[in-house]
Amino acid sequence: MKHAFSDLFDTKRPLVALSPMAGFSSVSFRGICHSLGSDYAPTELTSARSIVMNGIAKSYRFMTIDPAAEGVTAIQLFGNTPDDFAEAMKIICDDPRLAPVDIFDINMGCPVPKVVKTGAGSALMKDPVLAGKIVKKARETAESLGKVLTVKTRTGFTELTLNGPEFARVLVESGAEAVCVHGRTAKQMYTGKADWEQIRLMREAVSKSGVYFFANGDVKDGSSAKAILEATGADGLMIGRAACGNPWIFTEVKNCLSGKENDNKMPTLSEKCDMLITELEGRTREVGEKLAVTEMRSVMPQYIKGFPGAAKVKVALCRASTKMEVRQILDDCLKEENGNG
Ligand SMILES: Cc1cc2nc3c(=O)[nH]c(=O)nc-3n(C[C@H](O)[C@H](O)[C@H](O)COP(=O)(O)O)c2cc1C
Known part of the structure; x- marks a missing residue:
C-alpha cells in the first residue's frame, strides 16, 4: 500500500496545489483546477468530532472526492484530540466512496473563532505538545490505512507568539509527511501581507528532514509563484484566493516555473x-x-x-x-x- 508523499507525486519538481477554501473548494472546482495544472487540492476543512459523533452523512458533501477528475485526493480534517482524528479517518475509510482518498490533511491554521474556541485549527499552535500527539496518532492511523498524513498551519497564533520554526519541527518529528505554511498569524486572519520571511524560517527549521514543504500566501500569478519559492526555499506552493474565478492560474504558474514560454494568453x-x-x-x-x-x-x-x-x-x-x-x-x-x- 502506498503511504509516502513521494509515492504520490514527482516531488523533484515544485508541486502547485489548490489551497483548501471553505465554500470554494467544491469537488467540481477542484477537478477544474486539476485539469488546468493543479497537482492536487485538499477538501475544505471538516470536523473530525462531528464525523465521530454523527457519522459521515452530514459531512459527506464537504469530503466528496473524485479521483478520476482530481488525480491525487486529500481530505482535510480539524479537531483537537488524537482519538477523534484516528476514529474519523477510520470511519472515512470504511465508506467505499471515500476509501480511495490518498491523503489526510490536518488543519492547524484555521483562525475562525467557531473552530479556535474548540481548541482546533490555529489554536493548536498554542499547544505544540498536543499538536505533536495529534500528528503522531494520525500518522500511525494513516499508515495503517495506507494513507499519507500532511498538515497545514500558519506562522504563529499572534505576532507576539511566532513559534513557527519550533512548531514546524514538532510537526515533522511527530510524523507529518508534508507541511504547508500560510504566511500569516491566526490573529491576522486574511489581512495584511503574507510574511514569506517567517515561512522561510519555518522551512529552514525542517530543511534537513526531507519532508515536502509548501509555502502559501499571496501568490497571484507566475512571477509571485516563482518569488515565493525563491524567498522561502519551499519545495512547492499552494494557491488559494487567486484561483477563484481564475483556475487558469495553474497553467500560468506551471509554465512559469518550468521556464516554458508563457504566452500570457488571458482567457477571454x-x-x-x-x-x-x-x-x-x-x-x-x-x-x-x-x-x-x-x-x-x-x-x-x-x-x-x-x-x-x-x-x-x-x-x-x-x-x-x-x-x-x-x-x-x-x-x-x-x-x-x-x-x-
Ligand atoms: C474563504 C476562505 C476559506 C478558507 N478555508 C480554508 C480551509 O477550509 N482550510 C484551510 O486549511 N485553509 C482555508 N483557507 C486558507 C487558504 O487555504 C489559504 O491558506 C489562504 O487563503 C492564503 O492563501 P492565498 O493568499 O493564496 O489565498 C481559507 C481561505 C479563504 C479565503
Missing part, C-alpha cells in the same frame, strides 16, 4: 463565462440547482472581474437564483462585450 470573457457555467453545472450535480446558485454567488463575480461592466453584472449575478438566470445574465454581458447590446 467568453471562456470565463463557459468555465463559470461548467463550475455551476458541477456544483448543481453535487448539491442541486438552488443551493449551487446560492453558493456560487461569492464565486461568480470573480470570473468576470476586470471586464467592462463587471460591477453591474456582479450585482445581477448575486441576485440570480436559477441557472437560467445566470446564463441570461452572462449572455447579455457577452452581447454587450461584442457590441451587440
Whole structure:
C-alpha cells in the first residue's frame, strides 16, 4: 500500500496545489483546477468530532472526492484530540466512496473563532505538545490505512507568539509527511501581507528532514509563484484566493516555473463565462440547482472581474437564483462585450 508523499507525486519538481477554501473548494472546482495544472487540492476543512459523533452523512458533501477528475485526493480534517482524528479517518475509510482518498490533511491554521474556541485549527499552535500527539496518532492511523498524513498551519497564533520554526519541527518529528505554511498569524486572519520571511524560517527549521514543504500566501500569478519559492526555499506552493474565478492560474504558474514560454494568453470573457457555467453545472450535480446558485454567488463575480461592466453584472449575478438566470445574465454581458447590446 502506498503511504509516502513521494509515492504520490514527482516531488523533484515544485508541486502547485489548490489551497483548501471553505465554500470554494467544491469537488467540481477542484477537478477544474486539476485539469488546468493543479497537482492536487485538499477538501475544505471538516470536523473530525462531528464525523465521530454523527457519522459521515452530514459531512459527506464537504469530503466528496473524485479521483478520476482530481488525480491525487486529500481530505482535510480539524479537531483537537488524537482519538477523534484516528476514529474519523477510520470511519472515512470504511465508506467505499471515500476509501480511495490518498491523503489526510490536518488543519492547524484555521483562525475562525467557531473552530479556535474548540481548541482546533490555529489554536493548536498554542499547544505544540498536543499538536505533536495529534500528528503522531494520525500518522500511525494513516499508515495503517495506507494513507499519507500532511498538515497545514500558519506562522504563529499572534505576532507576539511566532513559534513557527519550533512548531514546524514538532510537526515533522511527530510524523507529518508534508507541511504547508500560510504566511500569516491566526490573529491576522486574511489581512495584511503574507510574511514569506517567517515561512522561510519555518522551512529552514525542517530543511534537513526531507519532508515536502509548501509555502502559501499571496501568490497571484507566475512571477509571485516563482518569488515565493525563491524567498522561502519551499519545495512547492499552494494557491488559494487567486484561483477563484481564475483556475487558469495553474497553467500560468506551471509554465512559469518550468521556464516554458508563457504566452500570457488571458482567457477571454467568453471562456470565463463557459468555465463559470461548467463550475455551476458541477456544483448543481453535487448539491442541486438552488443551493449551487446560492453558493456560487461569492464565486461568480470573480470570473468576470476586470471586464467592462463587471460591477453591474456582479450585482445581477448575486441576485440570480436559477441557472437560467445566470446564463441570461452572462449572455447579455457577452452581447454587450461584442457590441451587440
Ligand atoms: C474563504 C476562505 C476559506 C478558507 N478555508 C480554508 C480551509 O477550509 N482550510 C484551510 O486549511 N485553509 C482555508 N483557507 C486558507 C487558504 O487555504 C489559504 O491558506 C489562504 O487563503 C492564503 O492563501 P492565498 O493568499 O493564496 O489565498 C481559507 C481561505 C479563504 C479565503
